[in-house]
Amino acid sequence: MLRFLDKYVDRSDFEYCEMDTDSAYMALAGPDFDSVIKPEMQEAYQHGLQGYCKPGLEIEADCLHHWFPRTCLSQHSKFDKRTPGLFKIEYEGDAMISLCSKTYIVAKKVTKITSNTVLTAASLLRRAKTLKPKRLQPKRRTYNETKFSSKGISKKTVTAPLTIFKQVLKTKRPGSGFNKGLRARNNTIYTYTQQRCGFSYFYCKRKVLADGRTTVPLDLILRPGREKCEDVTETQVSGDFSKNWDLEDENNVNILNALLEESL
Numbered sequence: 001m002l003r004f005l006d007k008y009v010d011r012s013d014f015e016y017c018e019m020d021t022d023s024a025y026m027a028l029a030g031p032d033f034d035s036v037i038k039p040e041m042q043e044a045y046q047h048g049l050q051g052y053c054k055p056g057l058e059i060e061a062d063c064l065h066h067w068f069p070r071t072c073l074s075q076h077s078k079f080d081k082r083t084p085g086l087f088k089i090e091y092e093g094d095a096m097i098s099l100c101s102k103t104y105i106v107a108k109k110v111t112k113i114t115s116n117t118v119l120t121a122a123s124l125l126r127r128a129k130t131l132k133p134k135r136l137q138p139k140r141r142t143y144n145e146t147k148f149s150s151k152g153i154s155k156k157t158v159t160a161p162l163t164i165f166k167q168v169l170k171t172k173r174p175g176s177g178f179n180k181g182l183r184a185r186n187n188t189i190y191t192y193t194q195q196r197c198g199f200s201y202f203y204c205k206r207k208v209l210a211d212g213r214t215t216v217p218l219d220l221i222l223r224p225g226r227e228k229c230e231d232v233t234e235t236q237v238s239g240d241f242s243k244n245w246d247l248e249d250e251n252n253v254n255i256l257n258a259l260l261e262e263s264l
């Protein structure tokens with residue numbers, strides 16, 4: 001990715017926020033990726049997106065002409081999105097908090113207006129309840145849609161992730177979440193709730209400078225310690241449905257686990 005950026009985007013127009021082996025999140029000095037391409041590179045950039053539209057032509061990531069999936073035709077674009085090595089936009093938002101590796105949140109302001117389907121359903125419901133007919137007005141609702149990553153916490157148990165990330169950033173103290181699941185022991189199934197520190201503040205791979213944002217390589221050698229934060233409480237599942245299940249079979253436990261995850 002850096003090879004592309006260095007050639008096509010001015011260093012003052014982007015800043016890395018979070019990166020992993022196969023992804024990079026960055027802040028851009030423009031509304032979208034296209035807008036921060038250097039003017040003198042626009043033509044080459046657009047050519048890569050639109051200039052290889054031939055039937056049956058399959059492009060490969062070559063770190064030269066082909067960096068992104070083509071945008072010419074939807075069939076080409078769909079095909080290229082499955083080609084390894086090409087960069088795909090994973091998510092776009094307007095705010096991001098990156099606490100440490102694999103622990104980040106991207107938020108996007110979304111405005112939704114009540115759909116006609118919902119309005120129709122609401123008025124049908126009024127009629128069913130024999131309430132007086134009323135002209136219902138569509139409502140405008142603005143909220144934050146978020147995409148987040150946290151280590152070892154079931155996402156479905158987190159109800160307000162943005163609040164947690166903001167809190168950790170402000171207080172510099174790790175936030176914890178819960179992990180729920182099923183566990184087999186002595187031929188009985190137990191549900192467990194495990195508290196885990198999934199929202200760490202401390203970033204240990206590089207040194208964070210005083211601005212809280214810029215990082216430089218570490219000038220010391222660290223020996224990682226263990227985070228001590230695992231309070232496990234167990235409650236027995238009532239009923240005797242467990243008798244029909246072979247609990248030695250890991251598959252069965254996994255199925256139950258997935259079912260419970262779904263219901264959370």
Ligand SMILES: [Zn+2]
Binds near residue numbers: 070072076
């Ligand atoms: Zn095409």
Ligand SMILES: [Zn+2]
Binds near residue numbers: 062064065
């Ligand atoms: Zn090529």
